[in-house]
Amino acid sequence: MGRVRLIDVAELAGVSMKTVSNVVHDYPHVAPALRTRVQAAIDDLGYRPNLTARRLATGRTGMIALAIPEIDHPYFSELSRRIAEEATRRGYRVLIEQTLSDTVAEHAVLKDREAGLVDGVIFHPVRMDAIELATVHKDTPLVLLGEAAIPSTTDHVMIDNVAAAKEAAQHLLALGRRRIAFLGVVDGDITVSTNRRLVGYQQALVEAGIELDPDLVLTVRDFSPESCADATRAALARGLRFDGVLCRDDKFALGALQGLHRSGLAVPEDVAVIGWDDTALASYTLPTLTSIAPDKPRLAKVTLDLLEERMNGHQGVGRHRLVPHSLTFRESAPELPR
Amino acid sequence: MGRVRLIDVAELAGVSMKTVSNVVHDYPHVAPALRTRVQAAIDDLGYRPNLTARRLATGRTGMIALAIPEIDHPYFSELSRRIAEEATRRGYRVLIEQTLSDTVAEHAVLKDREAGLVDGVIFHPVRMDAIELATVHKDTPLVLLGEAAIPSTTDHVMIDNVAAAKEAAQHLLALGRRRIAFLGVVDGDITVSTNRRLVGYQQALVEAGIELDPDLVLTVRDFSPESCADATRAALARGLRFDGVLCRDDKFALGALQGLHRSGLAVPEDVAVIGWDDTALASYTLPTLTSIAPDKPRLAKVTLDLLEERMNGHQGVGRHRLVPHSLTFRESAPELPR
DNA sequence: CAGAAAGTTTACAGCGCTGTACATTGGCCC
DNA sequence: GGGCCAATGTACAGCGCTGTAAACTTTCTG
Numbered sequence: 001m002g003r004v005r006l007i008d009v010a011e012l013a014g015v016s017m018k019t020v021s022n023v024v025h026d027y028p029h030v031a032p033a034l035r036t037r038v039q040a041a042i043d044d045l046g047y048r049p050n051l052t053a054r055r056l057a058t059g060r061t062g063m064i065a066l067a068i069p070e071i072d073h074p075y076f077s078e079l080s081r082r083i084a085e086e087a088t089r090r091g092y093r094v095l096i097e098q099t100l101s102d103t104v105a106e107h108a109v110l111k112d113r114e115a116g117l118v119d120g121v122i123f124h125p126v127r128m129d130a131i132e133l134a135t136v137h138k139d140t141p142l143v144l145l146g147e148a149a150i151p152s153t154t155d156h157v158m159i160d161n162v163a164a165a166k167e168a169a170q171h172l173l174a175l176g177r178r179r180i181a182f183l184g185v186v187d188g189d190i191t192v193s194t195n196r197r198l199v200g201y202q203q204a205l206v207e208a209g210i211e212l213d214p215d216l217v218l219t220v221r222d223f224s225p226e227s228c229a230d231a232t233r234a235a236l237a238r239g240l241r242f243d244g245v246l247c248r249d250d251k252f253a254l255g256a257l258q259g260l261h262r263s264g265l266a267v268p269e270d271v272a273v274i275g276w277d278d279t280a281l282a283s284y285t286l287p288t289l290t291s292i293a294p295d296k297p298r299l300a301k302v303t304l305d306l307l308e309e310r311m312n313g314h315q316g317v318g319r320h321r322l323v324p325h326s327l328t329f330r331e332s333a334p335e336l337p338r
Numbered sequence: 339m340g341r342v343r344l345i346d347v348a349e350l351a352g353v354s355m356k357t358v359s360n361v362v363h364d365y366p367h368v369a370p371a372l373r374t375r376v377q378a379a380i381d382d383l384g385y386r387p388n389l390t391a392r393r394l395a396t397g398r399t400g401m402i403a404l405a406i407p408e409i410d411h412p413y414f415s416e417l418s419r420r421i422a423e424e425a426t427r428r429g430y431r432v433l434i435e436q437t438l439s440d441t442v443a444e445h446a447v448l449k450d451r452e453a454g455l456v457d458g459v460i461f462h463p464v465r466m467d468a469i470e471l472a473t474v475h476k477d478t479p480l481v482l483l484g485e486a487a488i489p490s491t492t493d494h495v496m497i498d499n500v501a502a503a504k505e506a507a508q509h510l511l512a513l514g515r516r517r518i519a520f521l522g523v524v525d526g527d528i529t530v531s532t533n534r535r536l537v538g539y540q541q542a543l544v545e546a547g548i549e550l551d552p553d554l555v556l557t558v559r560d561f562s563p564e565s566c567a568d569a570t571r572a573a574l575a576r577g578l579r580f581d582g583v584l585c586r587d588d589k590f591a592l593g594a595l596q597g598l599h600r601s602g603l604a605v606p607e608d609v610a611v612i613g614w615d616d617t618a619l620a621s622y623t624l625p626t627l628t629s630i631a632p633d634k635p636r637l638a639k640v641t642l643d644l645l646e647e648r649m650n651g652h653q654g655v656g657r658h659r660l661v662p663h664s665l666t667f668r669e670s671a672p673e674l675p676r
Numbered sequence: 677c678a679g680a681a682a683g684t685t686t687a688c689a690g691c692g693c694t695g696t697a698c699a700t701t702g703g704c705c706c
Numbered sequence: 707g708g709g710c711c712a713a714t715g716t717a718c719a720g721c722g723c724t725g726t727a728a729a730c731t732t733t734c735t736g
Binding site for chain 3: 353354355356357360367368369372391393394395396397454
């Protein structure tokens with residue numbers, strides 16, 4: 001336990017508490033002799049500043065909350081890591097909060113700031129929409145991620161989903177595929193992300209002069225790879241034919257790979273597959289998975305840039321940043337030879 | 339910002355701060371009339387207690403640290419989720435800390451408690467050994483996970499690695515496999531976990547009257563699936579033959595699946611594969627992966643039981659708990675028909 | 677109905693730190 | 707030598723909350 005207090009050090013060194021504090025904080029105007037004496041006392045006693053007291057006195061916590069749907073989803077765990085590392089670099093700690101896509105939990109997210117637990121919040125909402133967010137969020141430094149809610153009043157970072165989906169579909173087209181499926185729309189739970197990606201997919205096809213076939217937009221039961229595998233097999237079983245699949249995320253793509261394999265189709269020979277998020281999963285599969293790759297380090301950097309400005313008092317309308325993306329080519333939809 | 343303070347509520351309601359505090363804490367002996375009046379004032383003003391101040395006054399933070407090597411490793415992110423959920427159930431929040439298997443970072447883990455950031459620490463060490471831990475850890479409530487360091491003085495939770503490895507190997511034997519490889523030993527970085535698992539593997543073979551072949555213990559470059567795939571292919575290429583592989587974790591197993599596939603071998607027909615940790619990965623692969631499954635909910639529960647007792651002042655020697663494990667059967671090493 | 681017991685409320689001293697205001701010292705310039 | 711400024715150090719009032727002790731009320735008991 002941090003039994004040793006500032007005043008204990010001060011007494012041992014024969015100085016005031018404030019001087020010890022100054023030494024701890026590397027305040028420049030401390031006489032060298034004194035500094036060493038105080039430092040010796042600190043080391044002697046094994047003094048550690050009590051962060052709670054410091055926080056109360058300063059009003060700053062040095063912590064930021066990261067609220068995500070699930071910590072054990074590959075994309076979010078990779079994102080968490082990036083953000084935690086970027087935050088550490090800037091002297092903050094990250095408190096990860098799981099919402100489990102639950103409305104109540106999402107509403108609770110912003111309370112943390114009110115309770116003085118954190119200085120700012122990074123929030124990837126699923127349920128809350130722009131209006132709810134705009135009303136709840138008053139003066140909490142907040143940066144939103146994802147596409148679910150984009151209130152104009154709040155800072156927000158994402159990739160250009162439409163463009164990314166379009167580029168992926170265009171790559172499939174460039175590979176000579178003409179019957180391209182989209183996997184998938186979760187039954188009764190169509191998210192904004194899915195929507196944007198679907199739009200990009202459609203744009204690519206239309207611009208290539210291909211008629212849209214609604215049957216090629218597959219519907220799945222839920223967000224599990226299993227349901228995607230089932231949907232893929234079911235589609236093939238009822239006679240639907242396609243030679244390319246654009247998936248809304250890597251887990252969906254794994255489901256597609258399983259479904260195709262079990263239906264006796266070869267990837268990429270018979271069907272090319274593209275995933276989304278470029279998580280570690282993409283290199284673990286058979287065949288390895290071509291995937292849309294958001295620039296995660298950049299995402300972390302931009303997000304923290306915005307948040308830090310807000311925490312430093314920046315006021316004003318919401319800033320909206322697009323972060324670059326690219327296509328990471330692997331076996332399931334190989335790069336074009338040139 | 340939580341501008342509203344306890345005293346503001348008190349003044350509005352015309353009572354003392356302490357009475358408001360009592361209402362906030364549901365202290366039973368508050369006159370009903372007063373309680374409603376105070377509650378109204380709280381609601382009116384939108385009062386939220388300042389947790390930092392509370393912590394300073396009580397000396398409790400309500401937080402526990404979870405220090406793990408990597409947040410984006412599937413096993414650790416699943417573990418984090420379990421532990422966070424169990425902790426939430428008990429009224430704690432979890433502060434996740436990445437050590438990246440770095441010695442310095444591991445040593446820093448215990449400082450958090452000293453700084454009063456958390457009430458207790460759950461720590462999965464990689465580098466620190468029992469002796470270091472025993473000396474550093476004085477009176478911080480601490481529970482260790484994993485097999486790296488087991489100082490007798492500290493509470494510790496793990497599964498029986500030797501037994502689990504033995505059972506897995508025995509399952510491969512029961513499937514009629516006789517040439518069983520172990521994947522693998524990381525070159526120059528053999529961990530205690532790997533060692534325990536290797537021992538169990540060897541016990542099973544010896545008890546089955548099979549002579550140990552050191553060549554069957556494969557060496558890999560690092561902890562990536564890629565290096566495991568390479569090691570598998572290289573082994574096959576140099577003429578090594580085997581019909582079963584026991585892997586030290588699921589990521590290694592994914593590498594094995596890739597390597598076997600690329601070498602033209604079928605799983606499980608030619609070679610049966612068993613992974614370790616039963617992470618989500620295991621159901622995503624082709625074929626799906628049989629894996630040793632630690633009872634993660636139980637692990638979380640036991641860990642928090644121990645930690646809570648320590649945080650409540652329990653003294654005494656380290657308690658060492660084994661948590662149950664089982665084998666989750668999937669395609670790569672199917673369950674025996676009966 | 678006195679006295680004890682239980683219920684209810686308050687005042688206030690910290691928790692350990694930092695920010696501010698202020699005191700002291702020494703160096704430098706004319 | 708006086709005056710001024712920068713450097714150095716200190717005292718102390720909070721930050722917002724809770725625990726303790728004590729005051730005051732009401733209820734119960736014989």
